[in-house]
Amino acid sequence: MKSGSLYIIATPIGNLEDITFRAVNILKEVNLIACEDTRVTKILLDKYEVKNELFSLNAQSENHKLGFLIDRILKGENCALVSDAGTPTISDPGVRLVNEAIKNNIEVIGIPGANAAILALSISGLPTDAFIYEGFLPQKKGRQKKIKQLAEEDRTIVLYESTYRIEKLLNELNEYMPERYVVVQRELTKKFEESWRGYPIDLISDIPNKITKGEFVIIIAPKNWI
Ligand code: SAM
Numbered sequence: 001m002k003s004g005s006l007y008i009i010a011t012p013i014g015n016l017e018d019i020t021f022r023a024v025n026i027l028k029e030v031n032l033i034a035c036e037d038t039r040v041t042k043i044l045l046d047k048y049e050v051k052n053e054l055f056s057l058n059a060q061s062e063n064h065k066l067g068f069l070i071d072r073i074l075k076g077e078n079c080a081l082v083s084d085a086g087t088p089t090i091s092d093p094g095v096r097l098v099n100e101a102i103k104n105n106i107e108v109i110g111i112p113g114a115n116a117a118i119l120a121l122s123i124s125g126l127p128t129d130a131f132i133y134e135g136f137l138p139q140k141k142g143r144q145k146k147i148k149q150l151a152e153e154d155r156t157i158v159l160y161e162s163t164y165r166i167e168k169l170l171n172e173l174n175e176y177m178p179e180r181y182v183v184v185q186r187e188l189t190k191k192f193e194e195s196w197r198g199y200p201i202d203l204i205s206d207i208p209n210k211i212t213k214g215e216f217v218i219i220i221a222p223k224n225w226i
Contacts, residue, residue: 004031004078006069006101008094010087010113013215014190016047023111024048031077034069036093040084057081059093066097073106087115091135091160117158120185120217123195124156127222131156139165144172150220151177157220166216167204173220174200181221187214 007026012018027033027045032053035041041054057065073079083092101108117133132155137143150157161169166184173182182203184196192214196203 001074001076003104003106004073004076005107005109006073006098007078007080007109007111008088008098009080009082009111010115011041011044011082011085013085013114013116013119013188014193016044018114018189019044019048020111020113023113024050026111027052027080027082029078030080032069032072033080033082034097035082036084041082044082057093057097062093062096066100069097070100070104070106073101074104085114085116087113090115090117114189116160116188116215116217119188120183120219121156121158123185124183124219125197126156126181126183126219127225128156131158133158136160136162137169147172147176151180152223154223156222159218159220161216161218163213163216166218169218170200170204174204177220180223181225183219185217185219188217190214 007030009023009026011023027048027050030052032055033041034055034057036056036058038054038056045052055069057069069079081088081094081097083094086092088094089098098108121128121131132153134150134157137146137159173180178200180200182198182200184203186195187193196206
């Protein structure tokens with residue numbers, strides 16, 4: 001029996017219009033859609049009138065649920081993977097599923113679209129010819145060590161950070177790399193999209209008034225960037 005395919009589909013990071021025609025068509029055509037939070041994905045599917053079976057697969061459940069998906073694909077069904085926002089597997093679940101699919105000779109097809117890191121980088125004005133994506137820094141153990149390492153990095157650095165730790169991160173940047181120019185992008189593609197630019201000390205002074213809520217990408221200029 002010919003097995004089906006696994007589609008890794010990028011979805012919007014805020015503005016629901018940021019999805020491709022191809023992505024919507026495939027979401028309609030596959031046999032089932034694996035997603036992180038069915039409530040989040042349903043909002044997108046309702047907008048595009050996609051009526052399809054949803055299957056929840058998140059970081060906690062990926063290991064024990066991926067066998068079910070692989071079995072269905074091997075039996076000939078096509079499956080899509082989406083995450084709550086952006087490109088699946090990028091600081092999101094799905095890597096193990098992709099790996100297992102490859103091991104089982106299942107065709108894995110990527111459908112490109114939104115990704116917060118690349119969007120933020122593209123409007124940062126900082127060098128993009130070579131950059132390093134670190135995603136989320138460790139929350140506790142190893143965090144300081146990683147920041148000290150990054151202070152020596154001579155490529156542009158791209159980080160993700162949550163509302164809860166953005167203030168802490170800016171203070172850490174001020175401590176370990178005060179001379180580095182930083183761009184903070186908040187709520188990309190959403191109503192309250194904003195960006196701040198400057199040295200860590202300048203950005204810290206904005207925190208109490210402005211940087212309080214939302215999702216953030218932080219771009220740090222390479223060492224010795226003028
Ligand atoms: N897979 C996603 C992608 O392709 O960008 C990333 C998922 S990760 C769990 C979520 C983090 O991405 C947020 O905490 C934030 O750092 C960043 N992010 C996602 N959407 C964003 C947005 N609209 N504006 C700024 N940052 C965003």
